[in-house]
Structures are given as C-alpha cells and as structure tokens.
Amino acid sequence: MQLDDRKMRILQAIIRNYLETGEPVGSRTISKFTDLNLSSATIRNEMSDLEELGYIVQPHTSAGRIPSDKGYRLYVDAMMEEKERQVEEKNDLLLQKEDKLERQLQQVAKVLAANTEYATMISAPRYQKNKLKFIQLSRVDEHQMVAVIVVEGNIIKNNMLQVTQALDDETILKLNILLNTHLNGLSIDEINLGMISALKQKAGIHSDIVSNVLDAVAESIRTEEDLEIYTSGVNNIFKYPELSDHTRASEFINTLEEKQQLAELLHETFGTEENTGIQVYIGDETPIQTMKDCSVVTATYELEEGMRGTIGIIGPKRMDYEKVISTLKLLRNQLDVLYKKT
Amino acid sequence: MQLDDRKMRILQAIIRNYLETGEPVGSRTISKFTDLNLSSATIRNEMSDLEELGYIVQPHTSAGRIPSDKGYRLYVDAMMEEKERQVEEKNDLLLQKEDKLERQLQQVAKVLAANTEYATMISAPRYQKNKLKFIQLSRVDEHQMVAVIVVEGNIIKNNMLQVTQALDDETILKLNILLNTHLNGLSIDEINLGMISALKQKAGIHSDIVSNVLDAVAESIRTEEDLEIYTSGVNNIFKYPELSDHTRASEFINTLEEKQQLAELLHETFGTEENTGIQVYIGDETPIQTMKDCSVVTATYELEEGMRGTIGIIGPKRMDYEKVISTLKLLRNQLDVLYKKT
DNA sequence: GTTAGCACTCACATCAACAGAGTGCTAATA
DNA sequence: TATTAGCACTCTGTTGATGTGAGTGCTAAC
Numbered sequence: 001m002q003l004d005d006r007k008m009r010i011l012q013a014i015i016r017n018y019l020e021t022g023e024p025v026g027s028r029t030i031s032k033f034t035d036l037n038l039s040s041a042t043i044r045n046e047m048s049d050l051e052e053l054g055y056i057v058q059p060h061t062s063a064g065r066i067p068s069d070k071g072y073r074l075y076v077d078a079m080m081e082e083k084e085r086q087v088e089e090k091n092d093l094l095l096q097k098e099d100k101l102e103r104q105l106q107q108v109a110k111v112l113a114a115n116t117e118y119a120t121m122i123s124a125p126r127y128q129k130n131k132l133k134f135i136q137l138s139r140v141d142e143h144q145m146v147a148v149i150v151v152e153g154n155i156i157k158n159n160m161l162q163v164t165q166a167l168d169d170e171t172i173l174k175l176n177i178l179l180n181t182h183l184n185g186l187s188i189d190e191i192n193l194g195m196i197s198a199l200k201q202k203a204g205i206h207s208d209i210v211s212n213v214l215d216a217v218a219e220s221i222r223t224e225e226d227l228e229i230y231t232s233g234v235n236n237i238f239k240y241p242e243l244s245d246h247t248r249a250s251e252f253i254n255t256l257e258e259k260q261q262l263a264e265l266l267h268e269t270f271g272t273e274e275n276t277g278i279q280v281y282i283g284d285e286t287p288i289q290t291m292k293d294c295s296v297v298t299a300t301y302e303l304e305e306g307m308r309g310t311i312g313i314i315g316p317k318r319m320d321y322e323k324v325i326s327t328l329k330l331l332r333n334q335l336d337v338l339y340k341k342t
Numbered sequence: 343m344q345l346d347d348r349k350m351r352i353l354q355a356i357i358r359n360y361l362e363t364g365e366p367v368g369s370r371t372i373s374k375f376t377d378l379n380l381s382s383a384t385i386r387n388e389m390s391d392l393e394e395l396g397y398i399v400q401p402h403t404s405a406g407r408i409p410s411d412k413g414y415r416l417y418v419d420a421m422m423e424e425k426e427r428q429v430e431e432k433n434d435l436l437l438q439k440e441d442k443l444e445r446q447l448q449q450v451a452k453v454l455a456a457n458t459e460y461a462t463m464i465s466a467p468r469y470q471k472n473k474l475k476f477i478q479l480s481r482v483d484e485h486q487m488v489a490v491i492v493v494e495g496n497i498i499k500n501n502m503l504q505v506t507q508a509l510d511d512e513t514i515l516k517l518n519i520l521l522n523t524h525l526n527g528l529s530i531d532e533i534n535l536g537m538i539s540a541l542k543q544k545a546g547i548h549s550d551i552v553s554n555v556l557d558a559v560a561e562s563i564r565t566e567e568d569l570e571i572y573t574s575g576v577n578n579i580f581k582y583p584e585l586s587d588h589t590r591a592s593e594f595i596n597t598l599e600e601k602q603q604l605a606e607l608l609h610e611t612f613g614t615e616e617n618t619g620i621q622v623y624i625g626d627e628t629p630i631q632t633m634k635d636c637s638v639v640t641a642t643y644e645l646e647e648g649m650r651g652t653i654g655i656i657g658p659k660r661m662d663y664e665k666v667i668s669t670l671k672l673l674r675n676q677l678d679v680l681y682k683k684t
Numbered sequence: 685g686t687t688a689g690c691a692c693t694c695a696c697a698t699c700a701a702c703a704g705a706g707t708g709c710t711a712a713t714a
Numbered sequence: 715t716a717t718t719a720g721c722a723c724t725c726t727g728t729t730g731a732t733g734t735g736a737g738t739g740c741t742a743a744c
Contacts, residue, residue: 026706039718044707062706062724132480140475140492148490148500150482158490158498234576234599238592249591250580257576368737381687404693404737440727 003053008078009034010046011055015067015075019318022242024064069283069317073297076280076321091236093327095334101125101155104229104303108311108331113233115327118315119256121265122230125309127155128189135179137217142166145213147220151188153304165209175210178203179217191221192259207293229259229266240316243293251290261288266310269298278325283317295319295324303339345478349422351378353397357417361660364584366406385539395432413658414637418622418663435669437676443467443497446645447572450653450673455575457669460657461598465608466570466573467644467651469497470530477521479559484508487555489562491539493530495646501562517552520545523560533563571601583633583656593632598656603630609651611640620667627658637661641670643673645681 008205013034017025027043039086050056055071055109057298058064067075088166093111098104105122112120120243134150143166149157167175182199182278196218200211234256237243243252255261269279277300286296298312313324345353348664359367369385381409391590392398397413435453439545440446447464476492485508485548489565491499509517524541525533538560542553579585585594595675607629611621619642633656642646642653653673655666 024706028706040706041718041720042716043706043716046681048708053554058707060725061708063726064706072684134488136480137480138476142495146476146492146498148480148488148492150488150502154486154502156488158500160492160496160498166357232599235592235595238588244588246580246586250577253577253595259543267348366737370737382737383687383689383739387686389737401692403739405695406737446685496743 001102003050003055003074006036007046007050009036010043011050011067011071012075012078014047014050014056014065015071018066019320022061022240022316022318024066026064029064067181067318069285072282072317073285076282080280080325093329093331093334095331095338097338102230104234105309108301108335109230109232112311112313112331113236115234116313116315116320116324118319118324119231119233119236119252120311120313120314121231121256121262122301123263123309123310124230125153125307126151127151127307128269129187130155131185131187131305132183132191132221135176135183135217135221137161137172137176137179137213137340139166139169139200141170144241145172147217149221153307155307157220157223159216159223161213161216161220163209163213167209167213171210175203175213183221183238188221191218193218193320227324229262231256231259231262236315240318241319243316248293252294255288255290261290264288264314265296266298266312269300269310269312270308279327280321280325293317295321297324297328299332301335303335305340344398345392345416348378349388349392351376352385353392353409353413354417356365356389356392356398356407357413360408361662364582364658364660366401366408368406371406382526406646409660411627414624414659415627418624421664422622422667433672435673436675437673437680439680444572447651448574450643450677451572451574454510454653454655454669454673455578458657458662458663459575459578459581460655460668461573461575461578461594462609462653462655463571463598463604464643464653465496465605465651466572467610467649469493469495469649472497473527473529473646474525474533474563477501477518477525477559477563478520479521479555481508481511481514481516487514489539489559491563495649496647499565500564501558503555503558505555505558505563506549509551509555509606513552517545517555525563532564533560535560571604571678573601573604578657582660584660585658590635594636597630597632600657603632604654606630607638608654609652611652612641612650620670622667633661637663639666639670641674643674643677645677647682 005328010064011032013030017029025032027040027047030040030043031040047056051058051065054068055074056065057068093115095111095305098107101124105124108119109122130152132149136148137145138148139145140160141335143163145161145163145167147159151157178199182202195235196214200214203210203214220334234253237249237252239329268287279298281296281298282297284292286292287295293316294314295317296312296314298310300308301311302308313328315324352372355372356367358541359371359375366478369382372385373380373382389398393400393407397416398407399410401408435457437453438449440449445465449465451464462475469595472489472494475494478490479487480490481487485505487503487505487509489501489503493499520541524544538556539580542556545552545556561591576595579591579594585623610629621640623638624641628634628638630635635658636656637659638654638656640652642650643653644650655670657666
C-alpha cells in the first residue's frame with residue numbers, strides 16, 4: 001500500500017524531527033513544523049493511521065511517536081531514490097595519504113568517525129584478484145628462509161619458512177626463476193594447489209625439501225589475512241543515550257573489539273557492487289544480534305585498482321542517514337583522488 | 343611516621359574489604375571481620391587517626407571510609423615486600439603460541455583481560471638492540487624495489503623503495519653483498535648515518551641513484567614502528583561503577599583508542615628493569631590525566647631473547663593488586679616456556 | 685586503653701502531589 | 715466530507731516531605 005503524499009510528508013517530518021532531538025514527537029510539533037497548515041488534531045488523525053500502518057510507534061500512551069524500523073526503511077528508500085539532490089556542503093574530509101596500508105585504513109576510520117560522530121569500521125582491501133608482481137625466496141640462515149611476495153597494489157607479504165636442511169644457492173636460484181616465470185602475472189586466486197604440484201614436476205628435482213618449500217610458499221601466498229578490521233570512534237556512542245546504558249554500551253564495545261561478527265557483516269556487503277555499493281541496515285536488519293538497536297551503513301571503497309574493501313558506519317537508528325551516505329560518497333571521491341588521479 | 347602494627351592491620355582490613363565490595367567500610371564491619379577482637383568504638387578511634395594521617399578518607403560524614411591514594415600506596419608497598427607469599431592457585435593462562443607477532447600480542451592482551459577482568463594493553467617488543475640477520479634488495483619492476491630486512495627474533499620488515507631509474511642486476515647484487523657483509527650482525531641501534539655514508543664510499547660507485555637507494559634502506563632499517571599497541575577488555579570497565587558513568591567511560595575508551603598516551607606510559611616502564619620489572623601506578627601517580635581514577639600495573643615481558651616490550655593492566659583503584667601482579671608473573675613464566683624452553 | 689551508649693548527620697528510598705506533554709474522541713465548523 | 719476546537723484522560727517526570735539505616739563522634743563508664 002502506497003502512502004498518500006500528505007501522510008508521507010508527515011512521516012518524513014516526524015522522522016526528521018526525531019533524528020534531531022531523539023525525543024518522541026507529538027502532533028503539535030508537526031503542526032507547527034511543516035508548511036502543511038494543518039491543525040494538531042488533523043495531524044493526530046494522520047498519525048493514528050501511520051501507526052496502524054506500522055510506520056511509527058508510541059513508546060507509551062500519551063507520548064509522541066517515534067519511527068519504527070519499517071518507517072525508517074521507507075524514509076531511507078525514498079531518500080536513496082531522489083539521489084544527488086543537493087550539492088554536498090562539506091567538501092573536504094582532510095584525508096591524507098599514508099605509506100603503510102595499516103595506517104591508511106586506521107586513518108580513514110578515524111577521519112570518518114570524526115566527521116560523522118558515529119563509530120566506524122573498515123576492512124582491509126582484498127587482493128585475491130590482484131596479480132602477483134614478484135616473488136622471492138632467500139636463505140636467512142641454516143634453517144630458515146624468507147619468502148617475499150609482492151602483489152599489485154604493493155601489498156607485501158612475507159613468511160619465514162623453517163627448513164630442516166639448507167638448500168644450496170643454486171637450487172634457490174632455480175626455484176626463484178621457476179616461481180617467477182610461472183606465477184608472475186597470475187592473480188592470487190588463480191594460484192592453486194594443482195599449479196604448485198605442476199611446478200614440483202617442472203622443478204625436476206624430486207627432493208622432499210624442495211617440495212616442502214614449495215608447499216610452504218603456496219601457503220604463504222594463499223593465506224588470507226582474515227579479520228583485518230580497524231575501528232574508530234567507539235566512544236561516540238555515548239552521544240546517544242539510547243545506546244549508552246551500561247549493558248548496551250558494554251555489548252557494543254565488545255562487539256567492536258571482537259571483530260569476528262563485524263567481518264562477516266562487512267563481507268556480506270562485498271557482493272553488492274552493482275548498485276551504488278552502499279547498503280543500509282536498520283535495526284533488526286543487521287545480522288549482528290547485539291546491534292539490533294543500531295543502524296549500520298556500509299560501502300565498498302577502492303584504493304588502488306582492484307583493491308576493494310568495505311567500510312561501515314555504526315550509529316543509533318536515528319542516525320543522520322543523509323549525511324552518512326553523502327560523507328561516504330565524498331570519502332570515495334577523495335580516495336579516488338588520492339590513489340588514482342595523482 | 344611508621345604506623346603501629348594494629349593500625350596497619352586495620353588499614354589492611356579496610357582496604358581488603360573495600361577491594362571486594364567497592365562500598366565505604368564502617369567500623370562495625372572491621373570489628374567483626376578482623377581477629378583483633380576490638381569493639382567498633384575502638385576501631386572508630388583508630389580510623390579517626392588513620393584519616394588524620396591521610397591513609398583513608400570519608401566520602402561524606404556518616405559514611406564509612408575508603409582508602410586514599412596514600413593508603414593504597416602503603417598497602418601495595420607492603421604487599422610487594424612480602425613477596426611470593428603463597429603459591430599461585432591458578433597456574434595456567436591457556437596461552438598459545440602464534441606465528442604472527444601481531445596475533446601473539448593481541449592474544450596475550452585478550453587472555454590477560456579475560457583472566458583479570460580489567461582492561462589490558464601491550465606494546466610490541468623493541469628490537470632496536472637485536473642484530474640484523476639478513477638484508478636484501480630486489481627489483482620488483484622498473485621503478486620499484488623492495489628491501490627485506492630480517493632481524494633476530496625473526497622480525498621481518500619490508501619497504502617499497504621508489505626509484506626514478508632502474509638499477510641493473512649487477513649493481514643490485516653488489517649492493518646486496520655490500521649491505522650484508524657490512525651490516526649483518528650489527529644491532530639496529532648501531533646502524534647509523536655515518537655508517538651508511540661509509541658504505542657509500544665503499545660502494546665505489548658515485549651514482550646518485552645508488553646513494554639514494556642506500557639512504558632509503560637506512561631509513562627502512564631505522565624506522566621505529568611506534569605506537570604499536572594492542573588493547574583488550576575495554577568493556578571490563580563496566581564492571582566497576584566508579585569508572586563507568588558516561589563521562590568517565592567515554593574518556594577512558596578514548597584514551598585506549600588513541601594509544602598515544604598509552605605508548606608514553608608503557609615506554610616509561612621500560613627503563614625500570616632492575617627490580618621485578620613490575621610497576622604500580624595508583625590514581626594520580628599515572629602520567630595520563632584521564633586515568634587519575636584508575637590504577638595501572640605495568641610489567642616488562644620478553645618473547646625471544648632480547649625482544650622486550652611492556653604490558654599494562656588498567657583497572658579501578660580498588661583493583662585486586664595481588665591477583666594482578668601474580669597473574670603478570672605467571673604470564674611471564676608462560677611466555678618463557680613458550681619462547682625459550684621449547 | 686577500651687567500650688557502651690547516645691545524639692547527630694547524611695544518603696537514599698518511598699510516596700503523594702502535581703505539572704506538562706500528548707493522545708483520542710466528540711461535536712461543531714467550513 | 716474533511717478539518718478543527720475543545721475536553722477528558724493517561725502517563726512520565728519532578729518536587730518535596732518523610733522515614734530509615736548506616737555510620738560517625740563524643741562522653742562517660744569500665
């Protein structure tokens with residue numbers, strides 16, 4: 001059932017007002033706030049309808065109304081449709097480029113938290129689809145080797161390999177050539193165990209040691225750095241009384257510290273790149289149980305070509321969706337500037 | 343002025359009781375609790391004296407007494423003297439060894455937080471005194487090289503170097519030999535700019551590019567990974583009402599998120615290795631302003647030989663100092679087992 | 685030096701009274 | 715027929731009075 005225009009405007013007025021104040025909003029307020037020129041009595045009738053339809057609820061008799069999840073959802077959907085309405089007023093997040101990926105992510109999270117006044121999280125970009133640029137095996141000492149792997153986007157991974165018996169220089173050289181000629185240019189995704197065993201054949205040497213080393217290298221390449229998630233602005237929740245009683249605050253902080261669930265949530269957004277790449281979870285819609293009083297807005301971002309991750313903003317259900325979404329878009333622009341058009 | 347034995351015992355009784363309950367403790371409680379067999383009236387007189395001496399304070403007239411910072415200090419000092427009193431009852435923290443340093447630290451913080459019910463922090467171990475084991479420069483592509491540096495304790499650092507013009511293979515080989523023969527076995531601390539310029543001389547080549555590369559390598563080696571601090575158990579503060587009103591909790595969380603100040607605090611402990619390596623900051627004693635309602639216990643730890651860092655436990659002033667300290671000692675033992683006697 | 689006894693203080697809980705915001709309903713109005 | 719004024723009703727939150735209990739300090743007796 002479609003709401004008529006007047007009901008829609010009233011609903012929006014209620015929600016806007018509630019976003020600002022956090023207090024249930026009454027009919028008189030709406031009567032004065034909007035340019036509908038309706039008396040509070042009329043508004044009351046309409047509100048009664050809206051409640052029946054499930055868009056707003058009353059915390060208790062004789063209180064004003066607050067939006068229900070369904071109400072928020074309608075509001076957000078409507079907002080997303082009339083996209084790019086006004087020009088962004090704020091147009092600089094003061095983002096800086098950092099050399100180390102870790103720092104960059106941490107900084108993005110921090111800047112976003114400062115700009116939105118909500119908690120933020122960011123997952124490290126995936127690079128499984130990125131191509132291998134360089135791989136090298138070197139002997140450190142008798143029993144240890146180090147494998148250095150550079151992937152497009154200048155992600156550097158390294159792993160110490162323990163070997164029971166040292167390989168001689170010639171073998172190492174051979175292995176390096178073998179690895180580079182066969183694996184360079186392939187994406188991490190494409191390097192699988194079958195390929196490694198083919199390499200073992202090609203190596204011609206059937207020594208166990210070489211075989212072990214190759215296995216270890218393969219593992220290094222494919223190991224996913226899971227759970228690499230950075231958060232910031234956790235203490236922003238204290239700005240929203242509805243989230244900051246002891247129990248809720250403690251749960252909230254715990255969830256953000258554990259990160260396991262955040263990872264799942266962020267990964268979920270990862271598929272939805274077709275549309276704007278921005279996803280809004282309102283209340284119960286989020287898969288994280290402890291966040292059912294919150295809303296989460298997620299967006300994919302991209303640093304270098306192909307290096308995509310997800311960023312999320314967590315706040316009360318009455319968060320300023322409009323600002324959050326436009327800030328996220330702005331962030332993406334700024335990242336594009338920093339990483340592409342330099 | 344030295345307290346007589348009876349006053350001391352009363353003070354201890356007050357503190358022990360307060361540690362448990364968090365409530366101001368009155369004379370009647372002490373009268374019943376201790377085996378001194380004194381009436382509450384006598385205790386009252388003694389308490390009056392203790393208050394005059396500054397060891398305890400009254401939140402308001404007609405409330406019991408709570409320990410002052412000075413009182414806690416005396417208590418802790420006394421406790422530290424009669425060391426190793428009883429055997430540790432709990433003797434396993436269920437600590438596991440992790441391959442990646444980062445994970446290891448995070449895990450230690452988490453385990454400690456779970457065992458103590460306080461917030462914890464841990465700084466990455468310093469390795470400036472560790473010796474360089476291996477260094478290698480490799481060309482990734484036309485404009486980029488990667489420097490891989492392995493230090494004792496298997497710390498691996500790597501840095502991408504941008505070069506305007508590619509070096510030929512021969513030069514790279516030469517540089518690698520040069521770097522390894524001259525720098526291996528030296529501690530990071532010992533590698534300074536003078537040494538690098540000597541190397542430049544020895545290189546015999548006076549090309550700017552080589553010189554730049556050497557500078558970049560030197561920088562990579564010496565760059566301190568500052569601020570590498572992991573925290574855990576932040577939400578434990580909600581177990582202590584005196585720390586978890588909105589303002590305080592928000593400040594607390596903020597301090598733990600920012601990490602800058604934590605780093606300074608942890609570094610401060612680093613010097614004091616002579617004694618037990620365990621330091622207790624009570625209330626105002628901590629250099630962190632926002633933690634003046636907390637106590638912090640810090641301890642140095644060691645993973646591999648020479649790789650020392652600091653760990654800290656943050657809780658209310660009425661934290662269970664005894665348990666915290668013995669847990670920290672236990673932790674050190676377990677780390678020793680994991681890293682040395684394997 | 686220790687203790688019983690007592691008056692006194694202060695925080696905290698309970699409760700009634702009340703103000704205020706908001707609603708739903710009814711009857712009047714345009 | 716849609717809108718509105720008016721009114722009774724409901725519920726929350728505040729305020730102030732009152733009482734209770736834990737604890738103290740002091741004095742006088744042991």
